Amino acid sequence: KAFGVPRVCSVEDVLSDPNIDAILNLTIPAAHAEICERALAADKHVYSEKPLATSLEDARGVLDSAADKGLLVGNAPDTFLGGRWQTVRTLIDDGLIGKPIGAMAFVGTRGVERHNPNPDFYYQHGGGPLLDLGPYYLTAMVFLLGPIARVSGVGRRSFDTRTIEFGPRHGEEIPVEVETHSLSTIEFESGAIASMTISFDIWDSDTPRFEVYGESGTICIPDPDPVHGANIFGGPIWYRTRAQSRWEVQPRPQGRDEWLVAENVHSYNDDSRGLGLLDLAYASREGRQPRASGELAYHVLEAMQGILSAPERGGYVDLLSSCQVPDPLPVQFPSERVVEMSNAS
Missing domain, CATH: 3.30.360.10 (Dihydrodipicolinate Reductase; domain 2)
Incomplete structure (x- = not known):
């Protein structure tokens, strides 16, 4: 009430709510993988703060769980x-x-x-x-x-x-x-x-x-x-x-x-935190991966882990992962067609 929040829930309440399709995970890095796994186990898409996990093993586990369930994982930054x-x-x-x-x-x-x-x-x-x-x-x-x-x-x-x-x-x-x-x-x-x-x-x-x-x-x-x-x-x-x-x-x-x-004709030039989550929501409707995808986040995490381990490994570290380069965002996003679909539903 003090902050005008209409409803305050525990993690369990949020994960069990049938009206929630996606979870926004803003916990500290050490908890990212755990909360992502719990969201996926509850059959919900998840968009997480960066990094996806603190280890590649945990990050891969999140992506594998999402794939097994047919769910989407998105990850900051957007x-x-x-x-x-x-x-x-x-x-x-x-x-x-x-x-x-x-x-x-x-x-x-x-x-x-x-x-x-x-x-x-x-x-x-x-x-x-x-x-x-x-x-x-x-x-x-x-x-x-x-x-x-x-x-x-x-x-x-x-x-x-x-x-x-x-x-x-x-x-x-x-x-x-x-x-x-x-x-x-x-x-x-x-x-x-x-x-x-x-x-x-x-x-x-x-x-x-x-x-x-x-x-x-x-x-x-x-x-x-x-x-x-x-x-x-x-x-x-x-x-x-x-x-x-x-x-x-x-x-x-x-x-x-x-x-x-350079002339900038694109939208979202102010603080637009949540844009990646918005794209994930439309991705779930359109049957595609989000642009700020878990696959991209995993690739970036592997690069950072490689940078940190390079001195001990004696030079360059070859990455085992790759990723799909995200498509550019349309100048008008969401598109008129998607907005009409959303309004109709």
């Missing part, structure tokens, strides 16, 4: 369905920058203990910057460049403890169990390559958040906030082709053309 990333995909598909050669992703923050009153799980097994923020960037890369073939990486745990600086636990020290600064390289089945830096140890940076390099141009995601980029739905998209590049005229001129700004 930011790649936002207008910015759909526009980038359109630019690439239309050949604006030619065949993609590579990409770069960067996200740097000083950790979550400065604004989160209970940041413990970010620094426990299943947490850390790679597993927390990596899904945004790797999912965007797969959406734009295709499935990943192999990965490598190195990381460090810069501090043994972190001090909570917000809320009633202000000043309390918590242990750090995971690496908090991660560098990785990614090779895609297409032959494109990428680098990625993700950290909880960086005070500030002006590095672009995300860039895609093609044979004839560059697309740049220029967010000033070091945490933004693939983890938000909208924002500016810059590009330069050969005609605007600093290398087109020799000797190079003192000045250079400004970045061109």
